[in-house]
């Protein structure tokens with residue numbers, strides 16, 4: 001236990017910008033009553049047009065003058081837009097050409113395919129065997145008609161060219177392409193394109209948005225309004241929608257899947273935010289691409305030179321669908337991480353473990369029910385670890401150690417007459433926060449040995465429940481999120497829940513809480529390509545769709561060795577036989593032999609000088625080496641002989657302190 005004030009924990013110390021201001025849990029969707037940041041913008045929107053920027057979404061019904069002002073602003077913006085376009089006709093031509101060339105070519109291709117099918121009477125292919133004569137005759141006659149039509153077209157083209165030159169020909173060709181392109185677009189938006197019903201795309205109009213919401217059964221088309229313009233925000237479009245009277249924001253969140261389907265995107269691409277002060281409005285945010293895929297999310301710890309502070313910093317968990325940082329504090333918290341095998345639990349956990357490791361004053365206790373190598377990097381930093389010692393005994397021993405420490409802290413709190421350990425108390429009394437991280441808890445909570453499993457769950461629940469005030473954070477991780485693995489009484493007191501990809505909505509609810517999936521927060525909606533995707537529920541907030549930060553192996557070992565250095569400098573490395581002070585204490589204890597009281601200096605030196613590294617040591621050197629460790633020679637009575645020596649108690653207490 002270290003009593004030094006933790007100056008590296010100073011909240012004002014110089015950290016890179018991105019490590020703290022971002023460190024907020026941003027509800028996704030935002031908690032009702034919480035105005036989205038981007039609603040601060042005052043730019044009046046234009047209904048039915050796409051503008052780059054952020055819409056102004058008033059939370060109350062607009063007043064008459066307000067509506068008039070909106071319309072005036074809309075009209076002004078429209079006029080400005082037209083003026084801008086008039087100044088740059090090349091942009092208009094470019095856009096038209098691009099559109100016509102693209103859709104015109106697709107439409108022409110579709111036309112050629114259709115003409116070929118018609119000319120070959122493809123619809124009668126099945127009857128070729130039973131009635132070949134009829135089919136072949138029809139083919140011949142259609143092909144004759146087709147050839148005549150083609151010939152006439154070529155002739156007409158030649159006449160136009162000869163009479164009016166290439167200009168009119170080009171114009172006619174462009175008009176033709178435009179008409180075909182328009183038809184192609186219509187076919188696509190009506191769902192008759194080759195690829196099925198098309199998505200709304202990246203720049204939908206408000207009418208298309210209303211159609212989609214009506215199709216998602218949020219109400220009748222004429223009762224759904226889009227307030228202001230459909231706008232763009234980085235890689236998404238945003239629309240503020242007024243639902244039919246009596247339909248609430250919550251109803252809309254439950255239909256997120258249907259809305260996504262009607263828009264033609266994946267559910268994870270859609271976010272619904274409440275509109276401050278109006279429960280019948282919803283702010284619809286639709287990403288162009290799946291935000292849970294693509295490049296990994298990096299953890300800012302990698303580029304941060306300083307360590308972390310349990311009391312003032314937040315764990316960087318990842319980013320939400322909109323790319324905003326998602327982070328949480330560990331103070332007075334505990335957490336549950338669950339998800340199917342390969343769902344990303346270890347990756348998510350690494351963000352917490354690295355954060356904790358980098359605060360040299362957090363004592364780490366680690367247990368992995370897989371007895372694998374996931375935690376090995378951190379083992380040299382831990383105060384308690386079960387490593388590959390299997391069964392309930394090692395883990396129960398570790399839990400008992402933590403509970404003893406917790407009881408000791410409660411005694412201190414009673415003495416101080418204060419309800420919980422604060423940063424000031426921790427620094428004053430040398431109390432280090434504890435992180436107890438238990439991976440694959442099903443190994444001990446649902447092993448089949450009912451008695452042992454129950455004892456484990458009770459012990460963990462005790463630490464979670466009382467540890468909050470004693471600066472003890474418990475984390476439980478499982479790949480089997482089911483009630484028998486994480487009993488409700490345990491889950492309900494774990495304040496942070498992180499549901500990575502799950503196989504069923506029930507499994508997701510086991511982590512996030514009953515009913516969450518039906519509210520639209522289900523980690524079962526993620527697929528295997530969405531690596532690290534999950535829902536993170538922090539105390540008192542709605543679950544946030546989050547992609548966890550991914551630390552690769554190089555980064556992990558770099559962070560672990562940085563944590564080692566920080567702990568070495570702070571003197572908080574765990575007892576290790578390799579450290580000179582500890583090595584000496586262990587050697588002297590060994591030299592005592594078996595006597596419970598201790599040993600005389602002469603006898604100790606006899607045994608010590610036989611060991612490696614202590615050749616030639618005398619009483620003076622031994623006393624000088626033990627002095628900084630707080631161990632001094634005393635008179636020790638052994639078997640009636642009272643001589644200068646060292647007491648066993650003094651040596652073991654020094655080991656504890658080390």
Ligand SMILES: Nc1ncnc2c1ncn2[C@@H]1O[C@H](COP(=O)(O)OP(=O)(O)OP(=O)(O)O)[C@@H](O)[C@H]1O
Nearest residue numbers: 296341342343344345346347479531532548549550
């Ligand atoms: N946030 C992420 N970004 C990118 N890839 C990720 C992310 N999270 C997980 N992955 C990928 O998924 C793989 C599996 O993740 P991880 O090992 O964390 O799963 P797990 O849930 O711990 O599995 P198990 O239950 O078998 O231990 C990782 O090796 C990595 O390739």
